[in-house]
Amino acid sequence: xxxxxxxxxxxxxxxxxxxxxxxxxxxxxxxxxxxxxxxxxxxxxxxxxxxxxxxxxxxxxxxxxxxxxxxxxxxxxxxxxxxxxxxxxxxxxxxxxxxxxxxxxxxxxxxxxxxxxxxxxxxxxxxxxxx
Amino acid sequence: xxxxxxxxxxxxxxxxxxxxxxxxxxxxxxxxxxxxxxxxxxxxxxxxxxxxxxxxxxxxxxxxxxxxxxxxxxxxxxxxxxxxxxxxxxxxxxxxxxxxxxxxxxxxxxxxxxxxxxxxxxxxxxxxxxxxxxxxxxxxxxxxxxxxxxxxxxxxxxxxxxxxxxxxxxxxxxxxxxxxxxxxxxxxxxxxxxxxxxxxxxxxxxxxxxxxxxxxxxxxxxxxxxxxxxxxxxxxxxxxxxxxxxxxxxxxxxxxxxxxxxxxxxxxxxxxxxxxxxxxxxxxxxxxxxxxxxxxxxxxxxxxxxxxxxxxxxxxxxxxxxxxxxxxxxxxxxxxxxxxxxxxxxxxxxxxxxxxxxxxxxxxxxxxxxxxxxxxxxxxxxxxxxxxxxxxxxxxxxxxxxxxxxxxxxxxxxxxxxxxxxxxxxxxxxxxxxxxxxxxxxxxxxxxx
Numbered sequence: 258x259x260x261x262x263x264x265x266x267x268x269x270x271x272x273x274x275x276x277x278x279x280x281x282x283x284x285x286x287x288x289x290x291x292x293x294x295x296x297x298x299x300x301x302x303x304x305x306x307x308x309x310x311x312x313x314x315x316x317x318x319x320x321x322x323x324x325x326x327x328x329x330x331x332x333x334x335x336x337x338x339x340x341x342x343x344x345x346x347x348x349x350x351x352x353x354x355x356x357x358x359x360x361x362x363x364x365x366x367x368x369x370x371x372x373x374x375x376x377x378x379x380x381x382x383x384x385x386x387x388x
Numbered sequence: 389x390x391x392x393x394x395x396x397x398x399x400x401x402x403x404x405x406x407x408x409x410x411x412x413x414x415x416x417x418x419x420x421x422x423x424x425x426x427x428x429x430x431x432x433x434x435x436x437x438x439x440x441x442x443x444x445x446x447x448x449x450x451x452x453x454x455x456x457x458x459x460x461x462x463x464x465x466x467x468x469x470x471x472x473x474x475x476x477x478x479x480x481x482x483x484x485x486x487x488x489x490x491x492x493x494x495x496x497x498x499x500x501x502x503x504x505x506x507x508x509x510x511x512x513x514x515x516x517x518x519x520x521x522x523x524x525x526x527x528x529x530x531x532x533x534x535x536x537x538x539x540x541x542x543x544x545x546x547x548x549x550x551x552x553x554x555x556x557x558x559x560x561x562x563x564x565x566x567x568x569x570x571x572x573x574x575x576x577x578x579x580x581x582x583x584x585x586x587x588x589x590x591x592x593x594x595x596x597x598x599x600x601x602x603x604x605x606x607x608x609x610x611x612x613x614x615x616x617x618x619x620x621x622x623x624x625x626x627x628x629x630x631x632x633x634x635x636x637x638x639x640x641x642x643x644x645x646x647x648x649x650x651x652x653x654x655x656x657x658x659x660x661x662x663x664x665x666x667x668x669x670x671x672x673x674x675x676x677x678x679x680x681x682x683x684x685x686x687x688x689x690x691x692x693x694x695x696x697x698x699x700x701x702x703x704x705x706x707x708x709x710x711x712x713x714x715x716x717x718x719x720x721x722x723x724x725x726x727x728x729x730x731x732x733x734x735x736x737x738x739x740x741x742x743x744x745x746x747x748x749x750x751x752x753x754x755x756x757x758x759x760x761x762x763x764x765x766x767x768x769x770x771x772x773x774x775x776x777x778x779x780x781x782x783x784x785x786x787x788x789x790x791x792x793x794x795x796x797x798x799x800x801x802x803x804x805x806x807x808x809x810x811x812x813x814x815x816x817x818x819x820x821x822x823x824x825x826x827x828x829x830x831x832x833x834x835x836x837x
Contacts, residue, residue: 298701299701304537322706323701324701
């Protein structure tokens, strides 16, 4: 059973979002997702300053057998990216919710976060996927 | 692993194992309306004997021809050892090495090929080959655009690049909304200051070396000029010429970003135009945008060395529509021939071939210029092993007249470069002698006289 922290929001596509305050949202992929992908070998980060729209792909995580798009949970501007992942992509496998964060967005509309799944809903989604 | 066909007994056994009545049943998912019932317009097949007879008859038209045509495909001597080795079942019928455990031989060969190409071009990484030089240039342009991310979608291409390469590139690249700006080369090569006249940004400058006229471009100045404007540089080179000329990895201050071209000069026969193979190599920084297969070296679970396809997440079978390209194969057999050719000749051997070709051109040029009315089109330019000549008659006429004497005088430039009149592009490699030059000269004198 993968880890699902209580203070996060989730997308059906297995991204997590953490509200930081002052409009910023940190984004990464869930523990479940990193387990499915296997050992990550590369992360294609977005560029700081890029504008992204909710539901659009803005990063790519790559393992030996797959390359998956990472979708933005909200519309806004990328203000920070986790450059450490360039040298150590496996950080996402080791600590998906902490050091494995991928990028930070300055959200244009904080309301969009309410449309995301809360931890219980995400847990249910994972259970359904297992069946 | 060589290809070993199934016997009828094998087929029956396999069908029984999966519970299918016949091979046809395996295609049941395809709607009947889409299946072609008969190929009425395809004639009956010929027996092996009939085919051999037919092809022998056709081959006669290529017999005993004295060939002075280049224009992208070059007649070099191919040592008999090469196709002897290439003909081995393991090389000849080997398929795509997706299953590393069963393909170590093929993978090692491709790895060696990649290594040789990086040494020859001075680039960091080479892929396992492209379909040909023309599509390699197109893919290089797409790759440059991907590497530029928010790129200008605009590529500068001199008219001195092979016309067939330009047309192919245009067909592929314009569909992806990338603008091609063609730069004139009235003096036979691209003037580096011509870039000053181009306003705005561009993704890349394409630099051929030697160019279609056989002329050597000012590659250092062009590379630096493009880089100064923030554009990438794509070199399109004759791999044989690299045995003598500066490698693209050393052009200008920092070297080019992408190198490509056609590998035909390296042990691949002319074969009426193909198949040949394209090569594509790049700097380490942009390797993730490189299309095609890449073979890497690794160790297995037991710590033993081996080879495998790597960086596969760029490719279609993983990334689908977001792959770097739709290419999913390469010209394995010709790559094998080229690798064996480069191994047998080594750097010294290649240098000898390139030197002999270049010095033969000097001898040919000297002899032909003694014919009244024959002059070089670009007299002040340095050439590798090809040269454009202006003649008192149109090149097309001359080529036709000499063909009757079983001499291919060269390639007529009239259609592609009408601004130069109808000039003749002649080429000589190490395969020609002074006697051959005399034969050509005498025949030209007869036709022009």
